[in-house]
Amino acid sequence: MLTKRPVAAVLAGALCLATAACGASSSPTAETAAEANAPGYPVSIKNCGQTTTYTKAPSRVVVMNGASVAEVSSLLALGLGDRIVANGQSYGMSEVTGRAKAIKALPTGDIELNDAYDIPREAMLGLSPDLVLSTTSYGFDSKNGFATRDDLKAVNANTYISPQGCDQDTSRMTVADSYKLLRDLGKIFHVSDRAEKLIAASEKKISGVSAKVKGEKAPNVMVVFSNMSMGGNDFSSIAANGIWNDILAKAGGSNAFSSASKTSFADLSKEKVAAEPVDALVVISYNDPNPAAYARKLLKEFPQWPAAKNKRYTVLSDSIYLGPSNDLAVDKIARMLHPDAF
Numbered sequence: 001m002l003t004k005r006p007v008a009a010v011l012a013g014a015l016c017l018a019t020a021a022c023g024a025s026s027s028p029t030a031e032t033a034a035e036a037n038a039p040g041y042p043v044s045i046k047n048c049g050q051t052t053t054y055t056k057a058p059s060r061v062v063v064m065n066g067a068s069v070a071e072v073s074s075l076l077a078l079g080l081g082d083r084i085v086a087n088g089q090s091y092g093m094s095e096v097t098g099r100a101k102a103i104k105a106l107p108t109g110d111i112e113l114n115d116a117y118d119i120p121r122e123a124m125l126g127l128s129p130d131l132v133l134s135t136t137s138y139g140f141d142s143k144n145g146f147a148t149r150d151d152l153k154a155v156n157a158n159t160y161i162s163p164q165g166c167d168q169d170t171s172r173m174t175v176a177d178s179y180k181l182l183r184d185l186g187k188i189f190h191v192s193d194r195a196e197k198l199i200a201a202s203e204k205k206i207s208g209v210s211a212k213v214k215g216e217k218a219p220n221v222m223v224v225f226s227n228m229s230m231g232g233n234d235f236s237s238i239a240a241n242g243i244w245n246d247i248l249a250k251a252g253g254s255n256a257f258s259s260a261s262k263t264s265f266a267d268l269s270k271e272k273v274a275a276e277p278v279d280a281l282v283v284i285s286y287n288d289p290n291p292a293a294y295a296r297k298l299l300k301e302f303p304q305w306p307a308a309k310n311k312r313y314t315v316l317s318d319s320i321y322l323g324p325s326n327d328l329a330v331d332k333i334a335r336m337l338h339p340d341a342f
Helices: 007-014 030-036 070-077 099-104 121-126 149-154 175-188 192-213 243-250 270-275 291-301 306-310 326-337
Strands: 018-020 043-047 050-054 061-063 084-087 131-134 158-162 220-225 235-239 265-268 280-284 313-316
Touching: 043 158, 043 175, 050 158, 061 070, 070 084, 070 099, 070 175, 121 149, 149 158, 158 175, 175 192, 175 243, 192 243, 192 326, 220 243, 235 270, 243 326, 265 270, 280 291, 280 306, 280 326, 291 306, 291 313, 313 326
Parallel strands: 061 084, 061 131, 131 158, 220 280, 280 313
Antiparallel strands: 018 158, 043 050, 220 235, 235 265
């Protein structure tokens, strides 16, 4: 999830995901509304201080970029790809076989993106959506050139913001937020059974992995975006706090740079990075054709790291973000950190 939006806003968005938000449905009279309700509806979702009511499953969904693939991946995992009329999210790769190809095949609405690399107000309204998903509240801010929630409500479109996206602070995000996204979408589209099956399978896999590495010493792990610049220092795209830390903990590891920043990312000098005894490296790839080469480059650049001496690294893409596939990241990292446990 990550091109400069400005970069800080984009990458913060990269990890967020959806929860319900404000919305819009006209209800001429209680009787008329009741007659219009589809089986299993109405459904109300609380999010970001507002309550949105759905009288039927959305059929014209627009997914904003937000430097994320969380929303679109969750919709696809729930079998709802046919509801999308315009998708602004892409990542280029995925731990899930076929997902990147499936995302690429979705309609884009032929939208010319604005300077924030997302869908501008007039183009959004022209799509006639009945649901718009945004990674954070950034996507509904008029100052950024976007349609606001009130704009969309006026044309009977509901809106939905990702968990932890209300204040755009993703540093508190955990795997539980990925499950919340799935549950909320399950309720909105009346496919809660599918959502619960996905969640149960993920929880089972993660608990199994965590059980295998329980009691093992937690290696010091550096999580960094491949060839990504977000600040003024040599290393400005180091993951400090957020869902990756929860994933690391479940995989039997700990973030080497979690104390380097109170926000989601750390912007550090080469000297500070060199001083940390990094036991293992997780490189997050965003549209990088060869993230493994970047990982090997780092290990060569810091030969004093235990990670370099043991050639211990792995590459991930969308599974380490908010989304339906965090169990894959937990499993892959755990096997890298504790191979003897498997």
